Amino acid sequence: MNAFEIRVEVAPELALFVPQARRAGATALAVDGVSTLGHVVESLGVPLTEVGTLLVDGRAVPVSHIPSAGESVTVRPVARPQRIPEAPLRFLLDVHLGTLARRMRLLGVDTAYESTDIGDPALATRSAAEQRVMLSRDRGLLRRRELWAGAYVYSTDPEEQLRDVLDRFAPELLPWTRCTACNGLLRKATKEEVADQLRHGTRQSYDVFAQCLSCGRAYWKGAHHEQLVAIVERALAESAGPGLP
The missing domain is CATH 3.10.20.30 (Beta-grasp domain)
Structure with a gap:
């Protein structure tokens, strides 16, 4: 022809x-x-x-x-915000987006993350099986037909990456509700329940704790808490949009 x-x-x-x-x-x-x-x-x-x-x-x-x-x-x-009506909005990130994954979890966004390179076919299969939006900078991965949904991450800077994802998908933000290590949900915990994870100084200085229902990791307002608060407050303010509180 x-x-x-x-x-x-x-x-x-x-x-x-x-x-x-x-x-x-x-x-x-x-x-x-x-x-x-x-x-x-x-x-x-x-x-x-x-x-x-x-x-x-x-x-x-x-x-x-x-x-x-x-x-x-x-x-x-793609028009923004991009709506994914077929299933609850949740994400899957590849091995190169670990910082972005932790920040999305900090904001309470359901975010699966592969910390090892399991290969494009396996990532695409997981995206389809769990109906997760695949986030990646790998164009070849995003072209795989078995993907359920996907989006290219345009920046290499984690702060810009987070801003772009929140602008594109407008997910519901529920800060401090997910484990940044495994994506599990958090619950309030007593000091006694997490005592085996605390050093002496932490036991003496802190009384408010949370624990992951999936991996058991304990959380408290430690040395880096102010940095995390800044990330959360900035994301909430930008997600509110101009003219909104």
């Missing part, structure tokens, strides 16, 4: 995925008349997890659309 051309314009928000030569305005692209528009977009380097509306000559089309000669395609980013 002979190839023909379409015109493709990628939104500025998605330009980082596209080769430099194709970033400025609409660009001609050869297609075969068989491949779907979703495949064409991915061939440019844009993961479909990052694609919102696809417009062909001004009308919205699905990723399964087969392009025809001369069509003009506009690739828009």
